[in-house]
Amino acid sequence: MWHELRSNRAMNLRASDIREAFKLCEDPSVISFAGGFPSPASFPQLSNTELANLLASPTALQYGPTEGLSELRDLIATYLVQKDIPTNRNNILITSGSQQGLDLVAKLFINPGDVVFVESPAYVGGLNAFHNYEAKLVGVEIDRHGMVPESLLSKIEKVQKLGLIPKLIYIVPCYQNPTGVTLTLERRQEIINLAKKYNIIIIEDNPYGELYYNNPPPKAIKTLDSDYHVIYLGSFSKILLPGIRVGFLVAHQEIISQLAIAKQGTDLCSGSIGQVFALEWLKKFSLEKHLTDIRVYYKKKKEICLAACEEFLPPNVEYTKPEGGFFIWLTLPKDVDARKLLPISIKEAKVAYVPGGGFFVDQRGENYIRLAFSQVEGDTLVEGMRRLGKVLEQALESDSSFFLQSTSKLNQLSLAK
Numbered sequence: 526m527w528h529e530l531r532s533n534r535a536m537n538l539r540a541s542d543i544r545e546a547f548k549l550c551e552d553p554s555v556i557s558f559a560g561g562f563p564s565p566a567s568f569p570q571l572s573n574t575e576l577a578n579l580l581a582s583p584t585a586l587q588y589g590p591t592e593g594l595s596e597l598r599d600l601i602a603t604y605l606v607q608k609d610i611p612t613n614r615n616n617i618l619i620t621s622g623s624q625q626g627l628d629l630v631a632k633l634f635i636n637p638g639d640v641v642f643v644e645s646p647a648y649v650g651g652l653n654a655f656h657n658y659e660a661k662l663v664g665v666e667i668d669r670h671g672m673v674p675e676s677l678l679s680k681i682e683k684v685q686k687l688g689l690i691p692k693l694i695y696i697v698p699c700y701q702n703p704t705g706v707t708l709t710l711e712r713r714q715e716i717i718n719l720a721k722k723y724n725i726i727i728i729e730d731n732p733y734g735e736l737y738y739n740n741p742p743p744k745a746i747k748t749l750d751s752d753y754h755v756i757y758l759g760s761f762s763k764i765l766l767p768g769i770r771v772g773f774l775v776a777h778q779e780i781i782s783q784l785a786i787a788k789q790g791t792d793l794c795s796g797s798i799g800q801v802f803a804l805e806w807l808k809k810f811s812l813e814k815h816l817t818d819i820r821v822y823y824k825k826k827k828e829i830c831l832a833a834c835e836e837f838l839p840p841n842v843e844y845t846k847p848e849g850g851f852f853i854w855l856t857l858p859k860d861v862d863a864r865k866l867l868p869i870s871i872k873e874a875k876v877a878y879v880p881g882g883g884f885f886v887d888q889r890g891e892n893y894i895r896l897a898f899s900q901v902e903g904d905t906l907v908e909g910m911r912r913l914g915k916v917l918e919q920a921l922e923s924d925s926s927f928f929l930q931s932t933s934k935l936n937q938l939s940l941a942k
């Protein structure tokens with residue numbers, strides 16, 4: 526059997542247990558708040574000729590340097606310097622999306638059993654990347670101001686007492702996936718102080734930082750780093766196009782050299798077509814103007830979604846009020862199991878969401894829901910929230926104890942109206 530030939534590491538690979546439920550989303554009448562994708566309406570609108578012109582360079586068709594196209598790295602460095610991140614092209618590695626950055630950092634730093642501190646809850650793609658390299662994931666409490674430094678400190682001390690090796694702290698500091706919360710400047714300072722004191726590297730994963738609705742978020746943690754304690758991940762996926770698969774990693778030059786070697790074993794270089802697209806688009810069009818437009822676009826959606834939360838959600842369901850990004854995080858009463866509710870919500874009420882449990886590294890979080898409003902448009906957004914409100918209302922009205930034991934009563938709910 527081929528199964529027996531798998532590596533120990535591969536035995537660690539996890540399939541998503543909610544994948545079956547999401548197959549039901551293929552039904553076009555389902556309104557889905559599940560995928561945290563950017564809306565195609567936010568993509569730059571280009572004619573075929575403009576697109577062809579952007580990609581006309583022969584560079585687009587050839588292999589490129591592992592570190593990425595120099596001109597693109599220079600442009601990114603200029604952008605980062607404006608954000609007070611002192612850098613130059615030698616500190617930058619172009620990656621195939623920031624997801625590859627997470628994988629490469631894990632590849633470089635993690636031995637089986639090494640500890641990665643993660644937000645509790647955290648971005649699932651980050652958890653998977655570290656899990657695949659057999660890291661021990663330790664959840665750190667977050668509240669509406671992001672990761673709680675006191676919780677981080679107590680977890681670091683516990684880990685040290687157990688003789689485990691803390692290596693990384695993984696943080697999505699702005700409009701976090703899945704909760705929408707943003708780390709305050711004060712906490713950014715406290716967390717980097719801890720990272721320096723205990724010699725741990727922070728991965729600052731910031732794909733949403735430019736998608737603020739009113740005021741820009743606090744300065745990047747990377748601005749507070751004078752040596753190697755922060756590896757910063759950026760991405761064009763949410764602000765331009767995810768299909769080009771262009772992200773970037775900013776780190777100490779020696780770390781970049783090592784990561785480039787690790788990347789060679791993965792894909793030699795990120796796709797040249799995507800890089801040339803990003804480069805030529807940035808040269809020809811104004812990123813700032815584009816960002817201004819899409820901030821307005823997403824802000825409107827957030828307002829519609831929050832108004833619908835207010836109108837349709839039962840009063841004992843709490844929700845976050847993000848200042849940017851794509852996500853709202855619902856807290857249901859403790860005994861409600863959002864995972865069990867999902868299939869019935871999709872089948873009967875035709876509305877989908879992501880249940881919270883998968884974002885936690887310990888066995889909890891089933892009474893949370895992540896809503897991504899980024900892809901759902903105006904009236905449909907309101908209708909989706911109305912349906913979700915009804916699902917939750919009916920679930921909460923029923924005998925709450927059954928949620929954790931059986932779905933029998935859920936099957937009796939008729940929610941499709």
Ligand SMILES: Cc1ncc(COP(=O)(O)O)c(C=O)c1O
Nearest residue numbers: 622623624648697702760762772
């Ligand atoms: C927090 C976070 N990090 C990383 C990614 C990966 O993005 P990409 O690889 O497209 O840059 C995502 C995508 O949803 C994300 O939400």
